Amino acid sequence: MPQTLIEKLWQQHKVTALNATTDLLFIDRHLVHEVTSPQAFSGLRAANRKVRHPERTIATMDHNVSTRVRSFDAASKVAQTQLSALAQNCEEFGIELFDLNHDRQGIVHVVGPEQGLTLPGHTIVCGDSHTSTHGAFGALAFGIGTSEVEHVLATQTLPQKKPKTMKVEVKGHTHPAVTAKDIALAIIGKVGTAGGTGHVIEYTGEAITALSMEGRMTLCNMSIEMGAKAGLVAPDEETFNYLKNRPYSPRGADWQDALTFWRTLKSDKDAQFDTLVELNGADIKPMSTWGTSPEQVIAIDQNIPDPNQEDNLVKADAMRAALNYMGLKAGQALSDIEIDVVFIGSCTNSRIEDLRSAASVLQGKHVATGVQALIVPGSMPVKQQAEAEGLDQIFIAAGCEWREPGCSMCLAMNDDRLGSGQRCASTSNRNFEGRQGQGGRTHLVSPLMAAHAAITGKLALATTQPNQ
């Protein structure tokens, strides 16, 4: 029977069936960060167990770190406790750690791929919902809870319910001003935040294969915002070129063997998916959210929808609540909305291409009066690369703040946060109430649009208009 890539990866990692719906899977790679690991290590210690495969486990510090200075002292008390616990746990259990002073430190979902720790055909888990990012490499990658982190540390396996499969096909090409972020937001706008529930998504179509690895990571990253367990793209030459000579990528004969295997990783021609979704690349425009859920999203040239026109009463109520929280009115043009803060960063959009894209807009320009613009590279290698290319100088000359790597203003777990009522054009992935700080208002956008917002002080249209 023809199989989807998702089914192939599942079969390749199935250790045994536990019951009719649940299998035990082998986990190739376990990524760890400071927030969801302390209790898992405590559990191991209490049961007097070791980490089964320390060499398959790697840790980094990201959520809680200060992006102003590289010091635990700059973080809050809770953060300091979690960061020190991670350092101590990694030492005790023999796990490699990219700590604050390490030149490979960064956001866990930026670090894995750029180090070659994320490989096609892998099962990858992390105590973090955006583990779906790694699916960009043709890996089955998903987030897990803290008790599951303990299970994987102890056994390198995980019981998992078989997911449903979904194919999201984006046909044809998109306009040059349309980025992977816009594609992701357009898909969420179409299927909704529950549209992917119980599914693993495979993204296909010309508009997807045309994406760089950075773009594919942005897209797969947001699979979780559609309610999906994971999202992936079948690996191709773009994937292999990206991985060649990365620090942990296979080398020599191992590289050749890996390539031979990786080239088999695709869905069979007539493979059946449980759910099909189709979009036309040419219909997608630069997007921005207007509300407090990623599905409350429209094209930048549209007006904010009216709850009174919404037939679904639950949705209409959610829209009213969102308008109220966001301080916006139905019918208002998105492009008239003034912003206070711009955040370019997070595991969705803090890679070198994202920074290049922002720099292309900010070069020779200045941030609008009264706007604070934060540019936070996703990792130390991204930071170093950006500095080698002089991007930091472009940002600084434009009046932006150039920070140290970390999750930063993506979530209010460190000292970068919005004040109450502040409005932010953000390249992150969640716009829930209070996500970036209590009372803070988030508009999810691409780095291109965030950079335009920085210089105009508004949710501006990108200069290159789509579909003209």
Ligand SMILES: CC(C)[C@H](C(=O)O)[C@@H](O)C(=O)O
């Ligand atoms: C802190 C962590 C558990 C959380 C997640 O799982 O996603 C965070 O990364 C987020 O983006 O909200």
Ligand code: SF4
């Ligand atoms: S950058 Fe944001 S979404 Fe990504 S792992 Fe950190 S907190 Fe979660």
